[in-house]
Amino acid sequence: MNIDTVPFAAEPAAPRTGLPKARDMSHHLNSITKRREANKLKELYKYAAIPGMIPMAGGVPSPAIFPFETLSADILRYDHLPLNPPRIPKKQGLFEWLFSSSSPVTDKINIPKYAPDPTDPMAIQLATSLQYAAATGPPAFPVWLRKYVETVFKPAFADWDVLLDVGATDAMTKVCSMMLSEGDSVLVEEWTYPGAMNAYLPYDVNVVGLPMDHEGIIAADMDKVLAEWDVEKQGRFPRMLYTVPTGQNPTGATMLADRRREVYEICSKYDIVIVEDEPYYCLFMDEYVPQGVKLSPVAQASRDAETSEGGKGNDAFLKSLPPSFLHFDTDGRVIRFDTFSKTSCPGSRLGWVTSSPIFIERLTRISECGTQAPSGFATALTLTMLNHWGWDGYVRWLRGIKANYRMKRDWMLDALADSFHLESDSNGLNPLVITTPFGRRFTGYARPNPASAEGRWDEKRGLTGAHGKPLISYIPPSAGMFVFLGVHLSGHPEYAALGDDATRILADRLWRVLAKHHVLFAPGWAFDPEGPHNIGGEGMGYFRLSFSIVTYEETRDAMEVFAKVLGKFLNK
Structure with missing residues (x-):
């Protein structure tokens, strides 16, 4: 065998035909990375x-x-x-509790120390999974990921490749290490993920x-921001955009096809690298x-197609993304960036990067002197699970995950x-509804007391009177795990007296009061990359509410407590 032709996992995948090759992006690398x-x-x-080969090296x-x-x-x-x-979980009766099995149906997977053919690079065995390895991880995993990327994302250039990482935070840290120098400019959404901030702010x-x-x-x-950029006042022209385009954290916003195309064309026009974080x-x-x-009827037909079993349902799901x-x-x-954190388990610390050859090769070099490959336990178990499922x-499985999160989103919005x-x-009927630049669709008021003089509740028309x-105010998310909710803090009796910091002070007070009542939200200021925002109007404080882990009963209890606490808080 010619040792110069030995295949190696770190070598890129074969270019795809009929597509252009990536442009030279080496000018985006910092001096250390080069x-x-x-x-x-x-x-x-x-x-x-x-x-x-006798391995003595x-x-x-x-x-x-x-x-x-x-x-x-x-x-x-x-x-x-x-x-x-079901929209509302069925309550289990005593008979069902006594005689139904609480254990889910499972399959067993086994990984031996030595596979039947240990020389097969696609074999999953502990002898190699738990051994020192290339930073690219076991050869079988990139093969599986390439199929996923090719089928689901359909990249428009030929020589893309993938690289395993230890989750998206690890990937972001490495990308910042690869591209940024002190004094650079970074574009982000005006509300953004704090984990990414921790990666780029030290520069x-x-x-x-x-x-x-x-x-x-x-x-x-x-x-407009880029066309009017003033280097003398604003510093270096941006070279990186960090975005969470689907189920954006924390807002829940999702970019659809036309918007993504527009943003991509702007980045191509100004030569900006897009860091697309998609958990x-x-x-x-x-x-x-x-x-x-x-x-x-159209939406129902789409729902029916997605919830049907078999290949047609899988195809409808993939086309809907x-x-x-x-x-x-x-x-x-x-x-x-992609990750198994939301589709398998966060503790596996397992994800991957898809990009052009220069970025994948340089990120591999960074991994070699840092994390190296992800844990052999995580890669072996995850890949064996994927192969077992097919x-x-x-x-x-992904379709079931989606349905579970849609159900929990609906629980929270129904409880609100x-x-x-x-x-x-x-509906465009109520002049009291506040329509904001952030696109909020619902504004909430205190539930009326039917016996009060301020208003009464009509089953057909809703609230009448004041x-x-x-x-x-909030907009229902179309993806992700969060509802980003604005509170009209300008209605607080102390708002005017507190001055410029009133919104931040009152939001912090409300957050602490809710925590004392055992309801924990994430405060909006944790996701604020630049400073105070007035999205939705002056005096709006924001909170991120996660529906991912709570039960139906906990969701309803939390929203009831929130409504009572907020009513008292704003009417002191």
């Missing part, structure tokens, strides 16, 4: 894989003394989660928050429909509707 060299010992791994322990002989796990079946769960960068609406970054506003991509759901309201920025990327300027099984009187700006002061 000086990085390949790990000379890691380069020897490809030779150690040659059959018959590396200081590696023998698998014979690994204490793990086999690794096994009981995993849920891929169809464990229902595709169309003393100039952070620019881009205006948003219900679909994320407003392309025209972004173009909630497969949690893209239908638009929220209030309880008791029927879906339109918004296109990735990769789908419009002919330059190779997109660096996309491609169609994994897509069916029961705890507040809501008016929707979509509405009182608006309390909350």
Whole structure:
């Protein structure tokens, strides 16, 4: 065998035909990244894989003394989660509790120390999974990920590739290490993920928050910011955009195809790299429909297609997902993060990057002197699970995950509707509804007391008489795990006396009062990259409410407590 032709996991995938190759993006690398060299010992791994080779080059322990002989796990079946769960969970009676099985149906997976053919690079075995390895991870995993990227994202350039990472936060840290220098400028959404902030802020960068609406970054506003950039006043021209385009954290906004295309074209025009962080991509759901309201025939047909079993349902699900920025990327300027945290488990610390050859190669060099490959336990168990389920099984699992989160979103929004009187700006009938630049669709007021003189409740027409002061505003999310809720703090009696910091002071007070009542929200200021915002109007304080982990009963209890606490807080 010619050792110069030995395949190696770190080598890029074969270019796809019929598509352009990525442009040269090396000018986006900082000076440190340009000086990085390949790990000379890691380069020897490809030779150690040659059959018959006596491996005396590396200081590696023998698998014979690994204490793990086999690794096994009981995993849920891929169809464990229902595709169309009930809006309101059924209460279990005593008879059902006594005689029904509480244990879900599971399958067992086993990983041996040695596979039947240990020389097969696609084999999953503990002898190699738990051994020192290339930073690219086990060769079988990139093969699976390439199929996923090709099928789901459909990149528009030929020579893209993937690289395993230790979750999206790890990926963001490495990308910042690769691209940023002190004094650079970074574009972000005007509300953004704090974990990403922690990665770029140490570079003393100039952070620019881009205006948003219900679909994320407003392309025209972004173009204006860049066209009017003043280097003397604002510093270096931006070279990086960080965005969470699906189920944006914290707002829940989702960019659809036309918006992503517009933003991509602006980034191509100004030569900006797009860092696309997509942990909630497969949690893209239908638009929220209030309880008791029927879906339109078109929406119902789409729901029926997605919730049908078999290949047609899988195809409908994949077609329903918004296109990735990769789908419009002919330059190779997109660096996309994906993760198993929301579709498997966060503790696996396992995700991957998809990008152009120069970025994947440089990120590999950074990984070699940092995290190296993700944990062998995590990669072995996850890949074995994926192979056990098969491609169609994994897509069916993703559909069940989506349905579960849609159900929990509806629980929270239904609970808000029961705890507040809501008016929707979509009906265009009520002049008291506050329509904001952020695209909020619902404004909430205190539930009226039918016996009071201020107003009465009519079952057909809702609240008649005075509405009182608006309390909350929000837009139902179309993806993700959060409701981003604004509180009208300007209605607080101390608002005017507190001066310029009134919104922040009152939001912090309210957050602490809610915590004392055992309801914990995430304060909006934690997601604010630049400073105070007036999105939605002067005096709006924001909170991120997560519906991902709470039960139906906990959701309803929390919203009832929230409504009572807020009413008292604003009427001191």
